[in-house]
Amino acid sequence: MPADDVVRVHASSGTTGKPTVVAYTAHDIDVWSEVMARTLVAGDVTRRDVAHIAYGYGLFTGGLGLHYGAERVGAMVVPMSGGNTHQQIMLIQDFNATVLCCTPSYALYLAEVAGEMGVDLRETQLRVGFFGAEPWTEQMRREIQDRLGLQALDIYGLSEVVGPGVSSECVYQCGLHVAEDHFLPEVIDPQSGEPLPDGQAGELVFTSLTKEALPVIRYRTGDVTRLHREPCACGRTLVRMDKVSGRTDDMIIVRGVNVFPSQIEAVLLQVQGVEPHYVILVDRESGAMDALEVWVEVSEGVFSDKLGTLADLQRRAETEIRETLRVGARVKLVEPHRIERSMGKAKRVIDRRDVYGVKGE
Amino acid sequence: MRITQVSAFMENRPGRMLHVFNLLSEANINLVAHNIVDAADFGILHMLVDQPALAMQVLRDAGLTCRSTLVLEVTVPDEAGAFVHRVLRPLAEANVNIEYSYAYSSQCEGEARSVIKVDDLERAEQVLKGLIDG
Numbered sequence: 001m002p003a004d005d006v007v008r009v010h011a012s013s014g015t016t017g018k019p020t021v022v023a024y025t026a027h028d029i030d031v032w033s034e035v036m037a038r039t040l041v042a043g044d045v046t047r048r049d050v051a052h053i054a055y056g057y058g059l060f061t062g063g064l065g066l067h068y069g070a071e072r073v074g075a076m077v078v079p080m081s082g083g084n085t086h087q088q089i090m091l092i093q094d095f096n097a098t099v100l101c102c103t104p105s106y107a108l109y110l111a112e113v114a115g116e117m118g119v120d121l122r123e124t125q126l127r128v129g130f131f132g133a134e135p136w137t138e139q140m141r142r143e144i145q146d147r148l149g150l151q152a153l154d155i156y157g158l159s160e161v162v163g164p165g166v167s168s169e170c171v172y173q174c175g176l177h178v179a180e181d182h183f184l185p186e187v188i189d190p191q192s193g194e195p196l197p198d199g200q201a202g203e204l205v206f207t208s209l210t211k212e213a214l215p216v217i218r219y220r221t222g223d224v225t226r227l228h229r230e231p232c233a234c235g236r237t238l239v240r241m242d243k244v245s246g247r248t249d250d251m252i253i254v255r256g257v258n259v260f261p262s263q264i265e266a267v268l269l270q271v272q273g274v275e276p277h278y279v280i281l282v283d284r285e286s287g288a289m290d291a292l293e294v295w296v297e298v299s300e301g302v303f304s305d306k307l308g309t310l311a312d313l314q315r316r317a318e319t320e321i322r323e324t325l326r327v328g329a330r331v332k333l334v335e336p337h338r339i340e341r342s343m344g345k346a347k348r349v350i351d352r353r354d355v356y357g358v359k360g361e
Numbered sequence: 362m363r364i365t366q367v368s369a370f371m372e373n374r375p376g377r378m379l380h381v382f383n384l385l386s387e388a389n390i391n392l393v394a395h396n397i398v399d400a401a402d403f404g405i406l407h408m409l410v411d412q413p414a415l416a417m418q419v420l421r422d423a424g425l426t427c428r429s430t431l432v433l434e435v436t437v438p439d440e441a442g443a444f445v446h447r448v449l450r451p452l453a454e455a456n457v458n459i460e461y462s463y464a465y466s467s468q469c470e471g472e473a474r475s476v477i478k479v480d481d482l483e484r485a486e487q488v489l490k491g492l493i494d495g
Contacts, residue, residue: 299426314400336426
């Protein structure tokens with residue numbers, strides 16, 4: 001494949017702080033638009049719909065992925081991207097948006113902010129939402145459906161395979177139909193690498209069948225799920241996967257951004273110059289965006305009798321994390337041994353979001 | 362006069378100050394002066410004690426992060442303008458920066474005591490020679 005045939009790149013945050021870059025030929029974009037269109041059609045989206053897209057546009061695959069799919073269907077696209085929540089709520093009303101595309105936590109945040117503005121999203125035209133890019137639970141689905149008055153569908157994808165559009169739920173909400181004519185799924189035992197029979201939980205692996213710029217063979221997603229081959233009530237015969245139920249590694253997904261503890265560790269080491277003792281806390285209050293907190297123990301190597309020095313250390317760590325990982329985090333300085341004492345042993349990540357339906361702590 | 366100050370890192374939550382002072386009290390260490398500077402969720406406790414080395418050891422053994430710092434103890438007459446004329450102005454004119462300072466009571470009547478932490482200890486001592494007691 002000559003490099004000249006590449007028409008687009010996207011990127012996701014990599015494990016080392018350098019983004020993982022993915023490339024697309026014109027044909028890849030065409031396939032991607034097609035599988036995204038399928039995703040939307042499975043939620044009964046047609047050319048009469050107005051699709052409000054609040055996934056981030058840019059290197060992140062969410063915004064442009066949904067955008068191209070919605071245009072392929074012929075819906076009217078409102079390319080909002082993230083942020084500007086007040087304006088988002090105004091435009092959902094003004095354009096009579098029927099379709100909402102964003103992360104599930106942002107959907108709840110929209111409902112929260114709308115409430116503060118005296119707007120009830122259930123009274124808008126919103127009918128269906130396509131939520132993904134981060135793990136979420138059935139309980140969260142019920143909350144979104146209740147508070148926004150729409151049907152909340154789960155969509156799945158990852159940049160290395162294509163982006164969103166790899167699999168998605170239909171209106172029956174019983175598993176995500178995998179676009180297996182383009183992305184062949186397998187579930188393997190993460191230890192042995194051997195394929196597992198249908199219905200058994202293991203690591204999801206994809207082989208791309210039609211991709212040109214960045215084909216993948218048995219790409220290990222790190223996501224845990226099961227495959228089912230019985231036909232769905234909607235009539236689709238494509239293999240279905242369960243909502244992702246966990247990770248095989250320590251990666252956490254915060255506001256659609258992949259975060260590895262090793263990245264945070266590298267930043268802290270660079271900022272304070274000594275081996276950090278830290279723990280990462282992820283929390284999701286109802287109606288709020290995922291909050292990332294990094295607790296760093298203050299050892300004698302970094303302690304200063306001057307407040308400014310410590311406050312500066314805290315600020316620099318926050319800035320570096322934001323710039324390296326592209327996700328905001330609050331850095332909190334804590335006393336030594338505080339982490340072990342209150343959190344149990346040397347656990348690096350405390351995820352309180354209950355994102356896989358099992359409490360982490 | 363140069364003296365050793367002990368500083369400890371504390372999270373800003375109930376009971377932390379009690380914890381530190383209690384450790385010192387149990388080791389029979391007398392606290393001469395203290396001062397806290399605080400940021401949003403943590404603070405730094407500065408202490409003058411009668412046995413700084415023992416205090417450091419007690420606090421470290423309890424798992425606290427602490428350090429000792431040389432600071433200047435200055436004693437001036439307890440009267441208006443004494444601190445300004447004998448300490449602050451001479452240091453400012455010599456371009457010595459005061460990073461932080463706190464006052465405490467003196468055992469002797471007619472005296473006022475303060476601690477100053479400066480960026481250039483030797484220069485500060487030269488400047489203040491003869492102007493302050495001790």
